[in-house]
Amino acid sequence: MRNLSVAKFGGTSVANHAAMVACAKIVTADPNTRIVVLSASAGITNLLVELAAGCDEGKREQLLVEVRRIQENILNELADASLVRPEIERLLESIKSLSEAASLATSPALTDELISHGEMMSTRIFIQVLRELNVQATWLDVRNLIATNSNFGKAAPDDEKTLKNSRLILKPLIDHGELVITQGFIGRDEKGRTTTLGRGGSDYSAALIAEILEAKDVLIWTDVAGIYTTDPRVVPQARRIDTMSFAEAAEMATFGAKVLHPATLLPAVRSNIPVYVGSSKAPQDGGTWVTRDPQPRPTFRAIALRRDQTLLTLSSLNMLHAQGFLAKVFGILAQHKISVDTITTSEVSIALTLDKTGSTSSATDLLSRDLLSQLSEICTVKVDTGLSLVALIGNDLHIASGVAKRIFSTLENYNIRMISYGASTNNICMLTYSEHADDIVRALHKELFEN
Ligand SMILES: Nc1ncnc2c1ncn2[C@@H]1O[C@H](COP(=O)(O)OP(=O)(O)O)[C@@H](O)[C@H]1O
Numbered sequence: 001m002r003n004l005s006v007a008k009f010g011g012t013s014v015a016n017h018a019a020m021v022a023c024a025k026i027v028t029a030d031p032n033t034r035i036v037v038l039s040a041s042a043g044i045t046n047l048l049v050e051l052a053a054g055c056d057e058g059k060r061e062q063l064l065v066e067v068r069r070i071q072e073n074i075l076n077e078l079a080d081a082s083l084v085r086p087e088i089e090r091l092l093e094s095i096k097s098l099s100e101a102a103s104l105a106t107s108p109a110l111t112d113e114l115i116s117h118g119e120m121m122s123t124r125i126f127i128q129v130l131r132e133l134n135v136q137a138t139w140l141d142v143r144n145l146i147a148t149n150s151n152f153g154k155a156a157p158d159d160e161k162t163l164k165n166s167r168l169i170l171k172p173l174i175d176h177g178e179l180v181i182t183q184g185f186i187g188r189d190e191k192g193r194t195t196t197l198g199r200g201g202s203d204y205s206a207a208l209i210a211e212i213l214e215a216k217d218v219l220i221w222t223d224v225a226g227i228y229t230t231d232p233r234v235v236p237q238a239r240r241i242d243t244m245s246f247a248e249a250a251e252m253a254t255f256g257a258k259v260l261h262p263a264t265l266l267p268a269v270r271s272n273i274p275v276y277v278g279s280s281k282a283p284q285d286g287g288t289w290v291t292r293d294p295q296p297r298p299t300f301r302a303i304a305l306r307r308d309q310t311l312l313t314l315s316s317l318n319m320l321h322a323q324g325f326l327a328k329v330f331g332i333l334a335q336h337k338i339s340v341d342t343i344t345t346s347e348v349s350i351a352l353t354l355d356k357t358g359s360t361s362s363a364t365d366l367l368s369r370d371l372l373s374q375l376s377e378i379c380t381v382k383v384d385t386g387l388s389l390v391a392l393i394g395n396d397l398h399i400a401s402g403v404a405k406r407i408f409s410t411l412e413n414y415n416i417r418m419i420s421y422g423a424s425t426n427n428i429c430m431l432t433y434s435e436h437a438d439d440i441v442r443a444l445h446k447e448l449f450e451n
């Protein structure tokens with residue numbers, strides 16, 4: 001649909017009543033926005049993740065009170081909460097009983113079921129916020145739309161089934177001129193169980209919905225007025241990038257720029273749908289357009305930072321002049337569904353970082369005892385934590401002259417644990433100790449972007 005926009009509002013944009021009213025005004029100001037995808041109110045998903053891990057009664061009570069407090073704060077600001085309160089109470093009750101079940105025995109399926117409640121609550125409340133502005137909207141359970149596999153915590157959408165669902169339930173609503181409010185982040189597997197697309201996955205949901213509806217664009221409304229040269233929370237001098245390419249934005253998202261979920265760009269690239277990132281608090285401030293081939297293509301585009309990295313160093317003297325060692329290592333990692341992120345090798349060792357982007361699992365969960373023992377059979381295994389990955393993102397970095405000199409002279413006072421340079425034309429990655437990561441980002445930003 002050529003005139004259709006899909007709008008997504010993130011957790012901070014639906015954190016409280018005033019923020020929700022600002023979102024509602026953005027929606028009503030744009031007649032093209034006919035479908036709205038919401039995240040859970042800020043903080044809710046983290047609390048639900050904690051509950052889903054299972055905890056003792058005292059802790060559970062404390063977390064449940066906090067979940068209730070965030071939702072109550074919004075309900076109390078409504079002119080008339082009576083239409084929505086019973087449904088929120090029902091969802092809070094369900095959270096309580098699922099949390100009790102998780103304390104006895106948790107599971108990835110239970111975790112996804114539990115954490116999906118955040119989006120269920122925010123979308124119900126948003127309908128009432130719109131109603132109080134005299135706007136009628138239709139609530140859609142996105143699980144009837146987004147079909148996924150059963151990879152709980154990071155489920156992959158089934159495009160064909162989702163398209164079929166859309167023809168049956170979403171398109172008729174849109175054709176009928178309705179304004180549809182639905183949840184980001186969640187889907188449903190073949191057996192009818194709730195799944196999630198990975199942390200921050202609401203952006204991905206919005207892009208998928210835009211693709212199936214052949215929308216003209218995806219509007220990601222967040223708490224910053226666009227994509228910046230680096231996280232403005234780390235470097236206040238960071239500058240907004242007005243236009244950037246899908247490839248550049250994908251690199252930034254992959255390497256930790258939280259402003260966009262990495263998978264968001266997949267449907268956008270596939271179907272060439274422009275993505276806009278703007279601030280729901282200050283829509284007038286403008287934002288960033290991410291499109292296929294904007295000009296210029298600067299050598300240095302941005303710096304991204306990904307915290308909480310795990311480095312696996314695998315060493316074996318048998319690797320010297322031997323064949324097939326790397327194949328064995330990758331075979332074991334693949335068997336455990338581990339995706340390798342950055343890697344360097346020497347004659348007798350391999351150092352690699354694990355990609356756990358978006359997953360609700362922690363790196364230590366990924367490194368199961370079984371995996372480590374299988375690796376230990378063929379080499380010595382060392383696991384290092386407390387690391388962060390700093391990625392410099394740009395264009396043709398591998399052939400630009402003087403890049404390495406500028407980076408290394410800027411960072412001469414810091415320890416860099418591992419460097420990945422040359423494999424990609426679009427990034428240079430440096431693994432560093434977490435306590436120095438922010439300083440490194442600030443120093444690099446000053447050298448490369450503030451002159
Ligand atoms: N390069 C960047 N440009 C803009 N924001 C960034 C960047 N890197 C990280 N961020 C962070 O991303 C945050 C927005 O993402 P997130 O908190 O997930 O928003 P939402 O709740 O809307 O999904 C910003 O507040 C900012 O701190």
Ligand SMILES: N[C@@H](CC(=O)OP(=O)(O)O)C(=O)O
Nearest residue numbers: 010011039045199200201202
């Ligand atoms: N609520 C989910 C999904 C999401 O996308 O959130 P946000 O848009 O606030 O990053 C999460 O916290 O992971």
